[in-house]
Amino acid sequence: MTAAAPTDADLLAAHASGDPHAFTELVRRHRDRMWAVALRTLRDPEEASDALQEAFISAFRAAANFRAESQVTTWLHRIVVNACLDRIRRRQARPTVPLPETGVQEPATPRDSMADRETRLVIKDALAQLPEEQRLPIVLVDVEGYSVSETARMLGIAEGTVKSRCARGRAKLAKVLGHLRNPDAPAGVPTSESKRERGRPGAQREREGR
Secondary structure, eight states: OOOOOOOHHHHHHHHHTTOTTHHHHHHHHHHHHHHHHHHHHHOOHHHHHHHHHHHHHHHHHHGGGOOSSSOHHHHHHHHHHHHHHHHHHHHHHSOOOOOOSTTOOOOOOOOOOHHHHHHHHHHHHHHHTSOHHHHHHHIIIIISOOOHHHHHHHHTSOHHHHHHHHHHHHHHHHHHSHHHHSTTSOTTOOOHHHHHHHHSTTHHHHHTTO
16 A cells, blocks of 8 residues: 655654655645746746745755644745745845846746647736736735735735735736737727726826826
């Protein structure tokens, strides 16, 4: 009878107890998902790679402090998010020009259709247009599936702040991605809502700044 595979918590405990292979297995299981969070947050593959490396080093050293009050994946996400936020703060203090993405290899993903890949690229570009304070809650809540309360704990902000930032970010994404809900219309084509808005009395004067 085949023994059941160890859980994430088992692997973390084994690592803390000195198992030299346990943490490597934990990284193998979750590296792709953690990479996706870092890349969506930082928008720069080199920065994301550095943040991920820093996060796993921190997790390696802090494993003994894990108290199983949350899932291991939530704990790892929190460490990755904190590493990303640290790099954002450093980048804001010392602005740099991001390096091009060519030559940086992301973890392998299963092959899919061209349409799915194009859709993901469109969504990635749309996320990149959001301010960092809105993009990170959107990534955690809408992409990664964490609850508002979990996201608030990861980011160290109030739940109401998570909700408001998500709402503002979703409103901006809806404008950019509206054509995905109406495939016959090219990107940027006004929706029926925007047409109604333009027809509202005084709307033209508002757009012209009068």
